[in-house]
Amino acid sequence: xxxxxxxxxxxxxxxxxxxxxxxxxxxxxxxxxxxxIDNLIANxxxxxxxxxxxxxxxxxxxxxxxxMIAYTPEHSNLRVFYVxxxxxxxVAVVGIVxxxxxxxxxxxxxxxxxxxxSKLAGGYIELFRNIxxxxxxxxxxxxxxxxxxxxxGSFNFFDSVFINKRGIYVPEPVSEPGFAWVLIAFxxxxxxxxxxxxxxxxxxxxTGIHTRTIGYTIGLVLGLPLVVFLLLGSPMHxxxxxxxxxxxxxxxxxxxxxxxxxxxxxVYTATYIAEAIRSGIExxxxxxxxxxxxxxxxxxxxxxxxxxPQALRVAIxxxxxxxxxxxxxSSLATAIGYPELMAAFGGTVLNQVGQAVEIxxxxxxxxxxxxxxxxxxxxxxxxKMSIKGR
Amino acid sequence: MAVFxxxxxxxxxxxxxxxxxxxxxxxxxxxxxxxxxxxxxxxxYVTIPPMLNWMIFDANFNFGEFSLFGFxxxxxxxxxxxxxxxxxxxPFIYEKFDMFIYGFYPRDxxxxxxxxxxxxxxxxxxxxxxRNYQHKSRFFLAMIIGFPIxxxxxxxxxxxxxxxxETHQWGGLMLTLIIASVxxxxxxxxxxxxxxxxxxxxxxxxxxxxxxIEFIRAVPLITILFMASFVLPLFFTGGVDFDKLxxxxxxxxxxxxxxxxxxxxxxxxxxxxxxxxxxxxxxxNYVQKNAxxxxxxxxxxxxxNLVGSSISLxxxxxxxxxxxxxxxxxxxxxxxxxxHWMGRETEGFVFVTMTMWVFxxxxxxxxxxxxxxFSTDHKN
Numbered sequence: 001x002x003x004x005x006x007x008x009x010x011x012x013x014x015x016x017x018x019x020x021x022x023x024x025x026x027x028x029x030x031x032x033x034x035x036x037i038d039n040l041i042a043n044x045x046x047x048x049x050x051x052x053x054x055x056x057x058x059x060x061x062x063x064x065x066x067x068m069i070a071y072t073p074e075h076s077n078l079r080v081f082y083v084x085x086x087x088x089x090x091v092a093v094v095g096i097v098x099x100x101x102x103x104x105x106x107x108x109x110x111x112x113x114x115x116x117x118s119k120l121a122g123g124y125i126e127l128f129r130n131i132x133x134x135x136x137x138x139x140x141x142x143x144x145x146x147x148x149x150x151x152x153g154s155f156n157f158f159d160s161v162f163i164n165k166r167g168i169y170v171p172e173p174v175s176e177p178g179f180a181w182v183l184i185a186f187x188x189x190x191x192x193x194x195x196x197x198x199x200x201x202x203x204x205x206x207t208g209i210h211t212r213t214i215g216y217t218i219g220l221v222l223g224l225p226l227v228v229f230l231l232l233g234s235p236m237h238x239x240x241x242x243x244x245x246x247x248x249x250x251x252x253x254x255x256x257x258x259x260x261x262x263x264x265x266x267v268y269t270a271t272y273i274a275e276a277i278r279s280g281i282e283x284x285x286x287x288x289x290x291x292x293x294x295x296x297x298x299x300x301x302x303x304x305x306x307x308x309p310q311a312l313r314v315a316i317x318x319x320x321x322x323x324x325x326x327x328x329x330s331s332l333a334t335a336i337g338y339p340e341l342m343a344a345f346g347g348t349v350l351n352q353v354g355q356a357v358e359i360x361x362x363x364x365x366x367x368x369x370x371x372x373x374x375x376x377x378x379x380x381x382x383x384k385m386s387i388k389g390r
Numbered sequence: 391m392a393v394f395x396x397x398x399x400x401x402x403x404x405x406x407x408x409x410x411x412x413x414x415x416x417x418x419x420x421x422x423x424x425x426x427x428x429x430x431x432x433x434x435y436v437t438i439p440p441m442l443n444w445m446i447f448d449a450n451f452n453f454g455e456f457s458l459f460g461f462x463x464x465x466x467x468x469x470x471x472x473x474x475x476x477x478x479x480x481p482f483i484y485e486k487f488d489m490f491i492y493g494f495y496p497r498d499x500x501x502x503x504x505x506x507x508x509x510x511x512x513x514x515x516x517x518x519x520x521r522n523y524q525h526k527s528r529f530f531l532a533m534i535i536g537f538p539i540x541x542x543x544x545x546x547x548x549x550x551x552x553x554x555x556e557t558h559q560w561g562g563l564m565l566t567l568i569i570a571s572v573x574x575x576x577x578x579x580x581x582x583x584x585x586x587x588x589x590x591x592x593x594x595x596x597x598x599x600x601x602x603i604e605f606i607r608a609v610p611l612i613t614i615l616f617m618a619s620f621v622l623p624l625f626f627t628g629g630v631d632f633d634k635l636x637x638x639x640x641x642x643x644x645x646x647x648x649x650x651x652x653x654x655x656x657x658x659x660x661x662x663x664x665x666x667x668x669x670x671x672x673x674x675n676y677v678q679k680n681a682x683x684x685x686x687x688x689x690x691x692x693x694x695n696l697v698g699s700s701i702s703l704x705x706x707x708x709x710x711x712x713x714x715x716x717x718x719x720x721x722x723x724x725x726x727x728x729x730h731w732m733g734r735e736t737e738g739f740v741f742v743t744m745t746m747w748v749f750x751x752x753x754x755x756x757x758x759x760x761x762x763x764f765s766t767d768h769k770n
Contacts, residue, residue: 022595133705135708360613
């Protein structure tokens with residue numbers, strides 16, 4: 001009788017049960033993994049698919065029309081991976097910059113006391129937010145291909161910017177020797193600005209005298225490099241595109257794929273950023289503005305010192321999340337053939353090599369790393385912005 | 391004795407009432423606002439009239455002859471050639487309408503899909519009318535279990551003497567709706583379990599749930615769809631020839647489960663610890679505690695976010711086009727490649743965009759409404 005009790009109490013013990021559940025879960029997961037991978041290996045052997053990463057050093061054999069780094073079909077598959085990765089990052093950065101600008105404008109316009117502006121911003125948000133991003137990408141790409149003229153009938157702006165079916169051609173700045181000094185001056189200007197700001201802030205803290213720093217900032221960040229640039233005798237020239245035969249040569253080209261992709265991504269993501277900014281500004285209590293006014297702060301001071309710091313605390317985390325979403329959505333370039341990571345590496349190379357496990361694994365790993373970096377950034381921002389209690 | 395006569399009230403100045411006041415207050419209150427208003431009006435003038443011209447005024451609505459109350463209307467239906475290129479050619483959509491809605495589903499069997507659409511509409515109407523709580527729960531059970539099963543048999547066929555229709559013939563809006571609803575219904579329970587797993591004290595379960603959720607949320611859906619279509623078949627013996635649609639459904643379900651899990655976890659975290667402690671104190675076990683005390687409250691507060699997450703899923707269904715399923719978006723290129731209607735992509739895109747927009751906009755309005763309704767409960 002007593003023995004039975006110990007067994008029952010043993011079986012009913014929470015800790016025993018916890019361990020049993022975890023062991024069972026572990027066994028199930030191990031079994032699923034084991035049988036899955038077992039089948040995987042058997043299937044791969046049966047289909048005579050190669051395994052391992054040797055394919056990375058093989059000749060790629062296909063051309064990519066847009067690459068930031070030198071690339072020819074003779075390069076390896078690994079090179080394609082790098083080309084794709086860089087293109088993904090380029091799309092992400094350009095998209096993020098434009099999405100932020102559009103989002104800020106729309107978010108503030110949404111709160112404007114001008115009825116028409118506010119309604120237009122609201123209409124923009126409701127329209128573009130509720131159309132799947134893939135449709136937008138395909139739609140703009142299709143519109144661009146249909147409406148734009150052939151290279152011979154290009155839209156011509158001052159003989160330097162040309163727009164046609166193959167993309168937008170703009171003059172490309174080409175640096176000459178000595179341009180490095182301009183960049184050094186630019187960096188120096190930024191460093192000096194930081195010190196200058198610190199100095200005036202200290203002065204303000206000690207004496208209460210406020211100095212406007214905007215003029216000094218512009219002078220240091222823009223003026224200093226400009227002076228160096230002119231002193232060195234303008235070490236840079238512009239390479240203009242020009243029509244040679246059937247196509248344009250020289251200058252910098254932005255393909256319709258790139259434009260459709262970045263445009264749609266910015267327009268779509270901007271709706272979410274606008275909402276984040278609007279909710280951030282609305283989250284600031286009315287009393288805060290009234291208190292700032294009561295202290296005698298000007299409208300601009302109240303915005304800069306009281307409202308914005310509180311609004312940004314609410315607005316920045318969702319905005320950073322949207323940056324991550326934009327980066328992930330850039331993989332939809334597959335649908336229009338812009339050679340970013342998913343299209344060039346996860347698409348074309350996969351079709352040629354057929355080693356889906358390795359290739360998709362590498363592609364996923366890249367997005368995983370990007371997302372971890374952004375999460376890290378988010379954590380740092382959250383920590384910095386959290387309300388500091390005493 | 392002075393007699394005071396009330397004088398007639400003076401009218402308020404014209405600038406303080408009516409339309410003049412409204413215009414001044416809302417559009418022309420300051421110099422900046424005057425500029426903004428004029429700029430906005432100019433922008434509308436540049437964009438709206440050409441769009442309306444393309445869509446309506448210059449567009450071709452020649453749907454062919456039809457009779458109404460004995461009167462004959464219209465003329466011979468427009469073709470691709472006499473439609474012109476400068477404006478929309480809606481007869482194209484009119485002729486291809488079935489393609490956009492049903493894809494390659496056999497035309498003589500389309501009534502089966504229509505029955506499913508009608509059933510869905512009926513269920514929505516009933517859902518709004520049923521107020522009695524007990525019937526409601528029974529009704530919802532029928533809706534999420536009975537309706538999908540009935541719809542599956544109706545659409546797929548192969549039983550009860552219904553002719554079988556293979557999944558590669560499914561397409562159009564029908565397919566979009568099928569993927570979205572299967573994704574939502576199946577991923578929801580998985581998501582709830584993952585959320586509970588991530589909140590669990592059991593280290594192993596917690597670890598695997600967290601890894602799963604974070605991994606899925608970090609990668610784009612398209613990589614998971616590719617995984618499902620290239621790698622998933624390899625995980626089964628003999629390299630089973632998986633149905634393409636099934637692969638997409640597996641990918642979307644696994645993907646959505648992670649997002650639902652995060653939403654539900656948000657709900658779980660909002661439940662005060664006292665609720666857990668009270669459930670423990672009255673001797674409920676883990677299942678009872680969660681099923682009777684925690685989840686009913688947690689799910690209720692996560693409903694608006696669950697709807698929001700479902701909206702994203704609905705948008706994401708368009709991605710199946712990339713792995714070769716014939717959803718509504720894929721029909722745009724399919725129909726514009728018809729030799730009789732070459733190059734009518736734009737009309738197709740506009741039609742699909744408008745259809746998707748109507749669905750998504752009404753869903754997002756619904757989620758906003760829910761948010762307002764649910765937020766009132768917790769204000770004092």
